[in-house]
Amino acid sequence: GEDVEQSLFLSVREGDSSVINCTYTDSSSTYLYWYKQEPGAGLQLLTYIFSNMDMKQDQRLTVLLNKKDKHLSLRIADTQTGDSAIYFCAENRDTGFQKLVFGTGTRLLVSP
Amino acid sequence: EAGVAQSPRYKIIEKRQSVAFWCNPISGHATLYWYQQILGQGPKLLIQFQNNGVVDDSQLPKDRFSAERLKGVDSTLKIQPAKLEDSAVYLCASSPNRGQGNEKLFFGSGTQLSVL
Numbered sequence: 001g002e003d004v005e006q007s008l009f010l011s012v013r014e015g016d017s018s019v020i021n022c023t024y025t026d027s028s029s030t031y032l033y034w035y036k037q038e039p040g041a042g043l044q045l046l047t048y049i050f051s052n053m054d055m056k057q058d059q060r061l062t063v064l065l066n067k068k069d070k071h072l073s074l075r076i077a078d079t080q081t082g083d084s085a086i087y088f089c090a091e092n093r094d095t096g097f098q099k100l101v102f103g104t105g106t107r108l109l110v111s112p
Numbered sequence: 113e114a115g116v117a118q119s120p121r122y123k124i125i126e127k128r129q130s131v132a133f134w135c136n137p138i139s140g141h142a143t144l145y146w147y148q149q150i151l152g153q154g155p156k157l158l159i160q161f162q163n164n165g166v167v168d169d170s171q172l173p174k175d176r177f178s179a180e181r182l183k184g185v186d187s188t189l190k191i192q193p194a195k196l197e198d199s200a201v202y203l204c205a206s207s208p209n210r211g212q213g214n215e216k217l218f219f220g221s222g223t224q225l226s227v228l
Contacts, residue, residue: 004154031214041157042116042219044204050214088154097167098215102147102154 004091004103011109016077020106022072022089029091032065033100034074037086046074046087076108084110114138118204124226130192133223137186137206144181145217146189147203155203157191161187178188191225199227 005023012018024032030051035043048074049056049063056063062075072089089103117136137144142163147155153154160168163183172179176195181187191198201224205217210217 026183033216035217040221041206042221044219045216048214062127092116092215097155097160097162098209099160099168100215100217101157104154105152 004022004089004101004104006087006089006103008083008104009107009109011111012079014079014081014110014112016079018083018108018110020074020076020087020108022074022103024070024089024091024103025070025101026091026093027067027070029093032072033090033092033094034061035088035090035102037088037105038064039085043088050104076089079108079110081110081112084108114221116204116206116218118202118220118223120223121221122226125194126228127196128193131194131225132188132190133202133204133225135187135189135204135220137204138208138218140207141208141218142184143188143207143209143215145205145207146179146187147205149201149203149222151191155183158189191222194225194227196227199225200223 033048034046037043040058060077064073086105086107088105090100093099144161148154158172159179161181165180168180179189201222203222205219207215
C-alpha cells in the first residue's frame with residue numbers, strides 16, 4: 001500500500017524502555033526519519049538512519065532498520081515523562097526529487 | 113537561528129469563506145513545504161517549492177487551494193472557498209536542501225484552522 005503505518009498508542013512507565021514500530025512502503029527510500037510532536041507544536045527531527053545501516057544509536061535513542069521487511073523501530077531507553085508526545089516515522093521517497101512521507105503517528109504516554 | 117514562522121496561530125471561519133496562511137522559512141533554506149495535518153493523522157504534503165518553483169503539488173486540491181512563493185522566501189497558502197473537511201493544522205516546513213538526499217525538515221508551529 002501507499003501508507004506508512006504505525007501503531008496508534010503506547011503506554012509505558014517512567015524508567016522503562018519504549019519501542020515504537022513503523023512499516024514503510026518504498027524499498028528504495030534512502031533515508032528514514034523519526035520526528036517528535038509535542039502538543040500544539042510542529043514536528044521536531046529526533047534522528048534518522050541511512051538505508052544501508054541496520055542500527056543507529058544516539059544517546060537514549062536506538063533506531064533499528066530491517067530493509068527486507070521494510071520495518072523501522074525507535075527504542076527510547078529510560079523513558080521520561082517529558083518523552084510523552086506523538087512520534088512519526090517518515091520515509092524519503094525519491095520521485096525525481098526528495099519527498100518525505102509521514103506515518104500515522106504513535107502517541108506515547110509515559111506515566112510516573 | 114530563528115525558526116520557521118507561521119501566522120496566524122489559530123483561525124476560525126465559516127464554510128465557503130476564504131482564508132490565507134503565511135510562512136517565513138529559515139533564512140537560506142531553498143525548499144519550503146506546506147503540510148496538512150488532520151486530527152489524529154500524520155502530516156500530508158500539499159505542495160513543495162524549490163526556491164520559487166513548484167516541484168510537487170500532486171496532492172493539492174487545486175480547485176480551492178493555491179500557494180505561492182513569489183521571491184523564493186516567504187509563502188502564502190490560500191483556501192477559497194473553505195469546506196468543513198479543511199479543518200486541520202497547516203504546517204509549514206523548510207529545509208536547506210544541500211543536494212545530499214537527506215532532507216531534514218524544520219517545522220513551524222502551524223496554523224490551526226476550524227471551519228464551521
